[in-house]
Amino acid sequence: MTPSEFSHKPVMFEEVMGVFAPLASGLIVDGTLGGGGHSEGLLAREPERIILGLDRDLSAISAARAHLATYSRRFMAIHQEFDQIDGALAAACETDSAFCKAPTGLLLDLGVSSPQLERAERGFSYRLEGPLDMRMDPSKGQSASEILDSISLDDLTRLLRENGESRFARRIAGAMLKGRPYQSTVQLADVIKSAIPAAARRTGGHPATRVFQALRLRVNNELEKLHVVLEKAFDLLAPGGRIAVLSYHSGEDSIVKSLFREQVTGGCICPTRYGCVCGAVAKARYVVRSKAPSKEEIEGNPRSRSARLRAVEMLSPNGPGA
Ligand SMILES: C[S@@+](CC[C@H](N)C(=O)[O-])C[C@H]1O[C@@H](n2cnc3c(N)ncnc32)[C@H](O)[C@@H]1O
CATH class of the missing domain: 3.40.50.150 (Vaccinia Virus protein VP39)
Incomplete structure (x- = not known):
């Protein structure tokens, strides 16, 4: 670049x-x-x-x-x-x-x-269609979609809860596991959105914001x-x-x-x-x-x-x- x-x-x-x-x-x-x-x-x-x-x-x-x-x-x-x-x-x-x-x-x-956020192929943004990667160093470790492939419901719920998504953590985590495997960022963002009750969807920002941030923190330790x-x-x-x-x-x-x-x-x-x-x-x-x-x-x-x-x-x- x-x-x-x-x-x-x-x-x-x-x-x-x-x-x-x-x-x-x-x-x-x-x-x-x-x-x-x-x-x-x-x-x-x-x-x-x-x-x-x-x-x-x-x-x-x-x-x-x-x-x-x-x-x-x-x-x-x-x-x-x-x-x-x-x-x-x-x-x-x-x-x-x-x-x-x-x-x-x-x-x-x-x-x-x-630039990390804006390049779709890095997979950090829920708004841009790209692979669900999120690694700051793509040559090392597991991508977000690989982590989601093997994470348990309890572990994912805890991750979301500890990193800011407390209200619907278990519900979102359940939906995320059901929607596996993930090919793309937007696919995951849609699953997160549909897991939130309709009334809650109308308030606050996009529910994927905090979930993506929590996943990114885990992917990159x-x-x-x-x-x-x-x-x-x-x-x-x-x-x-x-x-x-x-x-x-x-x-x-x-x-x-x-x-x-x-x-x-x-x-x-x-x-x-x-x-x-x-x-x-x-x-x-x-x-x-x-x-x-x-x-x-x-x-x-x-x-x-x-x-x-x-x-x-x-x-x-x-x-x-x-
Ligand atoms: C917010 S940007 C920094 C912008 C910079 N201060 C500037 O003025 O352009 C954060 C950068 O830190 C890097 N980064 C995040 N965690 C890191 C880590 N554990 N070790 C080294 N670099 C890291 C990211 O790859 C990213 O390029």
């Missing part, structure tokens, strides 16, 4: 630039490179900055490499999943010694990019990988290093919120009115506790509407100023 075919508007662009603004030099890992929109801003704003971009989608890697070719001295893109951040850093260091340092930043802009990358980043980042995460789903956001809180409180469980008396030491501080896009941004880019930005800064293990 050429850069002009890969068009994705970076979400909360200025807010993300603001998080990393104090880190003028150093190495920032963009764990979800996509079209490289955020990375481009980070490179353009600071001439000393180095970016290692990761994406599990090879078409995003090729598009970002072409798009950011002018920064090739300070930019490297690797086709890798972000939970393998440690391995990717080692590989980057082996290729170019400029990348042999502890990262000072990590950016995660979760979910799918516009998204929540598990988010947990792993954040735990690794807390150890990998140098003191003063910053982590920013843009999430688009309550399941993602609650992982970010709870892991960040653990770092900021040092795991302290004392009631806040007493202060911490259990000796817990804060490992991070909030930079952005929680922020949504502005009304203007949502109007200009409706896909940003569910975004939530959170960011922390890692502290020195020996306390401030150590």
Whole structure:
């Protein structure tokens, strides 16, 4: 895919630039490179900055490499999943010694990019007729239709319930299993729609939206990988290093919120009115506790509407100023 075919508007662009603004030099890992929109801003704003971009989608890697070719001295893109951040850093260091340092930043802009969503053959969209695939890396793992071929009713009901479709989860899951096997996205969307009582169909958005999102999370193991990358980043980042995460789903956001809180409180469980008396030491501080896009941004880019930005800064293990 050429850069002009890969068009994705970076979400909360200025807010993300603001998080990393104090880190003028150093190495920032963009764990979800996509079209490289955020990375481009980070490179353009600071001439000393180095970016290692990761994406599990090879078409995003090729598009970002072409798009950011002018920064090739300070930019490297690797086709890798972000939970393998440690391995990717080692590989980057082996290729170019400029990348042999502890990262000072990590950016995660979760979910799918516009080109992934808009290309029917990727199977992410219930509106576009295509194979029911949904893999961000189509060379690995099982597609959505393969997962549906073997999933049990209980497992599918739980998946839908845990990821937002609570009202009719069992009913939809039953209908989905009856409708197997699936050749296409639209075939599944029709089955989901007809499983919902007529009165409920008239309210809210298309019932397939949340079901497709739940399936996508499972196909790509998204929540598990988010947990792993954040735990690794807390150890990998140098003191003063910053982590920013843009999430688009309550399941993602609650992982970010709870892991960040653990770092900021040092795991302290004392009631806040007493202060911490259990000796817990804060490992991070909030930079952005929680922020949504502005009304203007949502109007200009409706896909940003569910975004939530959170960011922390890692502290020195020996306390401030150590
Ligand atoms: C919302 S887009 C990022 C857009 C990017 N910030 C920009 O400005 O163009 C998310 C990207 O993250 C990638 N991605 C999602 N989960 C990933 C993971 N576990 N490891 C690596 N890349 C991932 C997707 O393939 C997609 O290209």
